[in-house]
Amino acid sequence: MGILMVGVLSKRDSFFLASMLTVGAFLLAAALVIAGPAGQGYNGLFTTDTFSAFVKLLVLAAAALGVIVSLDYNEHANLRRFEFPVLMLYATVGMMVMVSATNLMSLYLGLELQSLSIYVLAAFARDELRSAEAGLKYFVLGSLASGLLLYGISLVYGFAGTMEFGRLVQALADPANASAGLIVGIVFIVAGLAFKISAVPFHMWTPDVYEGAPTPVTAFMSTAPKVAGIALLMRVMASPFGHLLVQWQQIIIVMSVLSMLLGSLAAIGQRNIKRLMAYSSIGHIGYALIGLAAGSQAGLRGVLIYMLTYVFMNAGTFACILAMRRRGRMLEQISDLSGLARTDPGLALAFAVFMFSMAGIPPFAGFWGKYFIFTAAVQSGLWTLAVIGVLTSVIGAYYYIRIIKVIYFDAAVEAFDPRPASLSVVAAASALFTTFFFLFPAPFVAAAEAAAKVFVF
Amino acid sequence: MNPLGFPLLSLLTWLPLVGCGIIMSVRGDEATVASNARWTALWTSLIVFALSLVLWVRFDQSDPGFQFVESAAWLPQWNIAYKMGVDGISVLFVLLSTVLTPICILASWESITVRVREYMLAFLVLETMMVGMFCALDFVVFYMFFEGVLLPMYLIIGIWGGPRRVYAAIKFFLFTLAGSVLMLLALLAMWYSAGTTDIPTLLHTVFPASMQTWLFLAFLASFAVKVPMWPVHTWLPDAHVEAPTAGSVILAGVLLKMGAYGFLRFSVPMLPAASASLAPLMFTLSVVAVIYTSYVALAQQDMKKLIAYSSIAHMGVVTIGIFTFNVQGISGALFQMLSHGVVSGALFLCVGVVYDRMHTREIARYGGLAERMPAYAFVFMLFTLASMGLPGTGGFVGEFLVLVGAFKVNFWLALLGSLGMILGTAYMLWLYRRVIFGALTRAELRDILDLSPREVAVFAPLVILTLWMGVYPSSFTGFWDASVGAMVEHHQAALATAVKLAGVLH
Numbered sequence A: 001m002g003i004l005m006v007g008v009l010s011k012r013d014s015f016f017l018a019s020m021l022t023v024g025a026f027l028l029a030a031a032l033v034i035a036g037p038a039g040q041g042y043n044g045l046f047t048t049d050t051f052s053a054f055v056k057l058l059v060l061a062a063a064a065l066g067v068i069v070s071l072d073y074n075e076h077a078n079l080r081r082f083e084f085p086v087l088m089l090y091a092t093v094g095m096m097v098m099v100s101a102t103n104l105m106s107l108y109l110g111l112e113l114q115s116l117s118i119y120v121l122a123a124f125a126r127d128e129l130r131s132a133e134a135g136l137k138y139f140v141l142g143s144l145a146s147g148l149l150l151y152g153i154s155l156v157y158g159f160a161g162t163m164e165f166g167r168l169v170q171a172l173a174d175p176a177n178a179s180a181g182l183i184v185g186i187v188f189i190v191a192g193l194a195f196k197i198s199a200v201p202f203h204m205w206t207p208d209v210y211e212g213a214p215t216p217v218t219a220f221m222s223t224a225p226k227v228a229g230i231a232l233l234m235r236v237m238a239s240p241f242g243h244l245l246v247q248w249q250q251i252i253i254v255m256s257v258l259s260m261l262l263g264s265l266a267a268i269g270q271r272n273i274k275r276l277m278a279y280s281s282i283g284h285i286g287y288a289l290i291g292l293a294a295g296s297q298a299g300l301r302g303v304l305i306y307m308l309t310y311v312f313m314n315a316g317t318f319a320c321i322l323a324m325r326r327r328g329r330m331l332e333q334i335s336d337l338s339g340l341a342r343t344d345p346g347l348a349l350a351f352a353v354f355m356f357s358m359a360g361i362p363p364f365a366g367f368w369g370k371y372f373i374f375t376a377a378v379q380s381g382l383w384t385l386a387v388i389g390v391l392t393s394v395i396g397a398y399y400y401i402r403i404i405k406v407i408y409f410d411a412a413v414e415a416f417d418p419r420p421a422s423l424s425v426v427a428a429a430s431a432l433f434t435t436f437f438f439l440f441p442a443p444f445v446a447a448a449e450a451a452a453k454v455f456v457f
Numbered sequence B: 001m002n003p004l005g006f007p008l009l010s011l012l013t014w015l016p017l018v019g020c021g022i023i024m025s026v027r028g029d030e031a032t033v034a035s036n037a038r039w040t041a042l043w044t045s046l047i048v049f050a051l052s053l054v055l056w057v058r059f060d061q062s063d064p065g066f067q068f069v070e071s072a073a074w075l076p077q078w079n080i081a082y083k084m085g086v087d088g089i090s091v092l093f094v095l096l097s098t099v100l101t102p103i104c105i106l107a108s109w110e111s112i113t114v115r116v117r118e119y120m121l122a123f124l125v126l127e128t129m130m131v132g133m134f135c136a137l138d139f140v141v142f143y144m145f146f147e148g149v150l151l152p153m154y155l156i157i158g159i160w161g162g163p164r165r166v167y168a169a170i171k172f173f174l175f176t177l178a179g180s181v182l183m184l185l186a187l188l189a190m191w192y193s194a195g196t197t198d199i200p201t202l203l204h205t206v207f208p209a210s211m212q213t214w215l216f217l218a219f220l221a222s223f224a225v226k227v228p229m230w231p232v233h234t235w236l237p238d239a240h241v242e243a244p245t246a247g248s249v250i251l252a253g254v255l256l257k258m259g260a261y262g263f264l265r266f267s268v269p270m271l272p273a274a275s276a277s278l279a280p281l282m283f284t285l286s287v288v289a290v291i292y293t294s295y296v297a298l299a300q301q302d303m304k305k306l307i308a309y310s311s312i313a314h315m316g317v318v319t320i321g322i323f324t325f326n327v328q329g330i331s332g333a334l335f336q337m338l339s340h341g342v343v344s345g346a347l348f349l350c351v352g353v354v355y356d357r358m359h360t361r362e363i364a365r366y367g368g369l370a371e372r373m374p375a376y377a378f379v380f381m382l383f384t385l386a387s388m389g390l391p392g393t394g395g396f397v398g399e400f401l402v403l404v405g406a407f408k409v410n411f412w413l414a415l416l417g418s419l420g421m422i423l424g425t426a427y428m429l430w431l432y433r434r435v436i437f438g439a440l441t442r443a444e445l446r447d448i449l450d451l452s453p454r455e456v457a458v459f460a461p462l463v464i465l466t467l468w469m470g471v472y473p474s475s476f477t478g479f480w481d482a483s484v485g486a487m488v489e490h491h492q493a494a495l496a497t498a499v500k501l502a503g504v505l506h
Helices: A002-008 A015-035 A050-076 A083-100 A104-122 A129-160 A165-171 A180-196 A205-212 A215-238 A242-269 A273-294 A297-322 A345-358 A365-379 A383-408 A421-439 A441-452 B008-025 B030-058 B088-107 B116-135 B139-148 B150-160 B165-194 B199-203 B209-226 B235-242 B245-270 B272-298 B303-322 B327-358 B374-388 B394-409 B411-436 B453-471 B474-505
Strands: A039-041 A046-048 B067-075 B080-086
Touching: A015 A050, A015 A083, A046 A050, A046 A083, A050 A083, A050 A215, A050 A297, A050 A421, A050 A441, A083 A104, A083 A215, A104 A129, A104 A180, A104 A215, A129 A165, A129 A180, A129 A205, A180 A215, A180 A242, A205 A215, A205 A273, A215 A242, A215 A273, A215 A297, A242 A273, A242 A383, A273 A297, A273 A365, A273 A383, A297 A345, A297 A365, A297 A421, A297 A441, A345 A365, A345 A383, A345 A421, A365 A383, A365 A421, A365 B139, A365 B165, A383 B150, A383 B165, A421 A441, A441 B067, B008 B030, B008 B067, B008 B080, B008 B088, B008 B116, B030 B088, B030 B116, B080 B088, B080 B116, B080 B139, B088 B116, B088 B245, B088 B327, B088 B453, B088 B474, B116 B139, B116 B150, B116 B245, B139 B150, B139 B165, B139 B199, B150 B165, B150 B245, B165 B199, B165 B209, B165 B235, B199 B245, B209 B245, B209 B272, B235 B245, B235 B303, B245 B272, B245 B303, B245 B327, B245 B474, B272 B303, B272 B411, B272 B474, B303 B327, B303 B394, B303 B411, B327 B374, B327 B394, B327 B453, B327 B474, B374 B394, B374 B411, B374 B453, B394 B411, B394 B453
Parallel strands: none
Antiparallel strands: A039 A046, B067 B080
């Protein structure tokens, strides 16, 4: 379905027009996702169900926010080229394919389409050394991860004789059938996917790439591909390898614990807000993985809700970061936020909301994400994981509230340049969503529940 | 829904936010905004207070159950609902919150001069959180308010606090959060075991004994930090010293009570077996708190710090009372919580009065104030005596009842607990002597002014309340007699069943 959109704009030369068309394409795709029937296509390569619909809508929303926050930045940073939104569009198409893939081959294709577009996006500010370095670094490491993934896929194919999820489920219905080679294959697949969602120990690239890439690209990278990646991981683990829960659960638990610990501890010393957000996103992926490790529908539901809240907090935070500009120069140091509450109370309030939400303080949306994740962990009896989770969230809270401290407690410095409307809209919309999520959680939770029901454990 | 036919508790809870909306919409230069914000906040909190008096009048004292109950669907699939209601234990704390908020706003009328609008917003949000927390009848709702209190308090300490405010604010935030998240896990475990987060249902759910111990410890982590109990009390002196006067008042007056309220609402009735078996631990911690912090208080040079340590000692008496599991002990604990809320709040206001004039809290910088400030000396004396537990003031009744309850449990417990009273007398009288009496030696104190009419208005209700509590305590205890009686009975019945079960099994 997403593929329908590709051809829409190939020869536009206006950046703004292209961006708008891209957003339009996302909206159209969203409408199609909602209206589209459930079923399989392309001989079982591609499936639409409630799960894919939920994730696709989320990915489209995240991507649209990503395009909108890039508008103003690209004007100023002299990146006004129509390829930018088109690349985002390609990446999004890749994600849509990933989300719907029910064959290891289509999974790989989607993932590569997404990754290749993002490699280019990361290096988009080609005159800037940091951006080029980020792109190259991401490309080299990403290719390695793709290689691992591909190797894992070939192992699975070799030992199970099929790449189709449906057939794999049947072949593995009895866990005793799983040979050692197949397990190794799964480990490689998990490793490859863990790289894409930057879970520890495959996170090395994240801080450097986040810092080096143009900020709107970072905003985009930290939301939509993360959602698609973790959705992909969920589908692969829960659907073809669902019966092998015991085998992969250990890996996910270890990754989850390490991600949470690293995400919260390493972020404390950061001075650059983009690096801080990189560690923060590693930590958030750790929490989301708790839900997957729970290996239950409640867990998957938790992950979906978590990603929903995460997308909005993150997009909003990056909108705020993009508004950090003084006399035409972008700022990235946390200390530049000093006294923001005096110079720009609105932005400060939005920033504070996102930080409190990321720290998981009720009533903000971030709390609800964590709530449903921990519910699942408790239901599955993963007490240790839950305790580590809540304790690292306290450590994590330290650096989030430290940012609020800088914004509210420190002395004011010179004001930022006036904010463009596009950023204000994204920040305000995300802040409203984050703040008032608690008033109407039921429909979102019900949708996530329906999506999680696709998988049977 | 409730006898009045309209959701009174929700109104009390959310009305301050309406005030926030009005304050936020004010435009104009800084002075206009500040004065508008002050008046709006004062009027909002006064209206909330007036409405809360309806609770006082219409509350049926003979009913041990929850009253004014209202509920609305929220997350029906998980049996999580928005449910509010008060019983004899919580109703007076709602009133305490609504009384102290306007007093705090009035007390910061002149002492807060920067970012007045944000200050008033924070206080109104704080009122919403406090009232909501005492009214919540659903565990998730409770948790949201319980944690939500952190946000405005963090900002109040951090923005308008003293020189080390950042350290104090972050310490306060992290200590409290660390406790609360463990409670969150306990909440989830209870929900998973009982299938609902409805507090009245949970009160009558029997949890397996092994689970109770873990749940109790998780609750303890959260409530002990809030109370605060030794050894997790270290955030309190910092927070108190750095917070602005009104912040200290709310902190001592209401926030500390949240922990003790949590013990009474959750730990004791929901986990009777664990409460009984871990009571010795609680007694030990409380007694250590009472004696140790009293000694620490004796050594303080800073007035606010002294009162902060005395708060910890007084709250130690409260936790002793709660875990005696008899009517006198729990009733005394409740009374002590109320009177401490009023008295310690008032003492912080007393410190605030001289601080506003001299900008120092060091005891050695004062002396001989009685000469210049007779009215102030009187008010300060009254609250000093109340804090010591002199008969005729609110402080006496609570401590007396707790000690009676403690005697029923263990002689040594009562003896050690009463040591706190003696030490309390020592440090409070010594503080009073050094600040108020003696010769007026310092030149800068010569033209210090006595209480202004605004300050009289701040203190008058607190003076009346303190005396009323001391002279006629049954108008307060009447509220919770039925509820506490039912709770103690329930506790004993639960223990008896557990013993019987154990007998059958062996």
